[in-house]
Amino acid sequence: MERWLVIDWQGIFIPSISVLELMIRGSLVYLALFSVLRLLPSRQIGTLGITDLLVVVLFAEAAQNAMARNYTSITEGAILVGTVIFWSYFLNWLGYKLPRLRFLNRPPLLLVKNGQLIERHLQRELITADELMSKLRQQGVEFLAEVKFAYMEADGSISIITSDSKTDAVAGQKQSDTELESVTEG
Known part of the structure; x- marks a missing residue:
């Protein structure tokens, strides 16, 4: 009973593996998954199909172990989440700044x-x-x-x-203009 009330603060916040190793693992897994997902066709036409869901679940399970061995601290989780967010933002920014990198942001x-x-x-x-x-x-x-x-x-x-x-857009604009004129006159 006494053990239920004991908190291992060091285990919660102090990483059990190197912060740099966590960042490298997170980066490599994110970039690998990003590359694979960019190469796959957009098969489901804007919907998440059952096979897509299965791929996401399996990726998550495989990536969890590859990214952090068996991490246990909140700090390690926060570092991995921060690394993934960094790469997501950075690749979006890079695709915006360098449109020639078409694989980052697929054109229609x-x-x-x-x-x-x-x-x-x-x-x-x-x-x-x-x-x-x-x-x-x-x-x-x-x-x-x-x-x-x-x-x-x-x-x-x-x-x-x-x-x-x-034609519809022009007709709609003319109708809006007529309505605006009648409101301003009235």
Whole structure:
């Protein structure tokens, strides 16, 4: 009973392995996982599928041991979290400052142009025409011919520009201008 009330403050806060080793381990694992995930196609089109969830869970389990052996202190956990946050921010910053490094921030991938599927891009991302049409229907597009451009964004979502998008936008702007004039006159 007495043991339940004893706190090992040193074990909680003092790292059991070198801080530099923790940072190196965290960096290597983060960069390796980042590289692997950048090479994989965005298969699930903006959703987290069951296989994606499995990959994330397995990565987390494998990475935990690779990053820190068997760390036990809060300090070690904080150092690893800080290292991962650093690399995440740094790589985003680097992709912003150096756009030529395309693998850091994937550019949108054109899937449909003027109502025509771009088969090689669908194949590269392992997307079937039926899957793409499902996403188009979810966004209110009934026929492929209505699509001027459809892009797969870096996050796996699909953005669509329909043939009448510009016409609708101009009509909407004219209506807003008319409403504004009537409010200012009244």
